[in-house]
Amino acid sequence: MSGHSRKEDEVRRMLDLPHPKVPVDLTARASAHGTRLLNRRRTWRLLLWLLVTVAVVAFTVWASAAEPWTVPPSDTTPPLEGW
Amino acid sequence: MRERRQAGADRRRAREFEAFVAGAAGRLLHVATLLTGEPAGATPHAERLLTAALARAYADWDRLRDADPYDRVRTELATRYARGAWRLPRSGEGLLGRLGPRERLILVLRLYEGVAEEQTAALLGLPVERVRAICARAVTAMRRPAPARRPAPHWPLSLLSPHSRQAAR
Numbered sequence: 001m002s003g004h005s006r007k008e009d010e011v012r013r014m015l016d017l018p019h020p021k022v023p024v025d026l027t028a029r030a031s032a033h034g035t036r037l038l039n040r041r042r043t044w045r046l047l048l049w050l051l052v053t054v055a056v057v058a059f060t061v062w063a064s065a066a067e068p069w070t071v072p073p074s075d076t077t078p079p080l081e082g083w
Numbered sequence: 084m085r086e087r088r089q090a091g092a093d094r095r096r097a098r099e100f101e102a103f104v105a106g107a108a109g110r111l112l113h114v115a116t117l118l119t120g121e122p123a124g125a126t127p128h129a130e131r132l133l134t135a136a137l138a139r140a141y142a143d144w145d146r147l148r149d150a151d152p153y154d155r156v157r158t159e160l161a162t163r164y165a166r167g168a169w170r171l172p173r174s175g176e177g178l179l180g181r182l183g184p185r186e187r188l189i190l191v192l193r194l195y196e197g198v199a200e201e202q203t204a205a206l207l208g209l210p211v212e213r214v215r216a217i218c219a220r221a222v223t224a225m226r227r228p229a230p231a232r233r234p235a236p237h238w239p240l241s242l243l244s245p246h247s248r249q250a251a252r
Binding site: 017020023041 | 101104110112117123124129133139140141144194195219222226
């Protein structure tokens, strides 16, 4: 074994202490916080979908009313030539 | 229909999460305590760090699929610590008290958790050589005998130390 990994093993043993006592309500606290995060995420997703839906509906209504694909009638008549 | 499925998913997630925490919380809290350098028995910062990391894992639980939740929580713990270490009180106490936040983090990830050099480097956004060098430096620092505490200075000089200045006020 090289000296380097022997030194690392020594430090590893220093770190390997008995685990601290876990508070009894840790799971409850973490899952409550996690549920809040989940709900917030769901709310944001819902809002985003709502926004997309409103945008699509608004665009459809505007497009069917304005019909931007039709060529506007021209204001000028073509020049009259060769008669 | 959809709500019933949702409730079923919530129950399953809660059950799996509880089993995971029961098995892994002791080791994870030890990791967090090594990072914050708090004495055993009074670890509010480590507990807060771990609770936040676990909450994130809980929220991501359904998307984890085949990923190991332990890895996920450890990564979250490390990034949260790296981001917020400056806010923790620097006591200089504890087992890793003489190391800086980055040295602590790398030492714990590499030696205690056995994370590969490449993964540690990717996690912290550092080159692999840098991680190796910091780890070696931390190992050397840990093996040096603890520096002897300097005795408190006597009267005229004691006025210069911030602690006594506060006490005199």
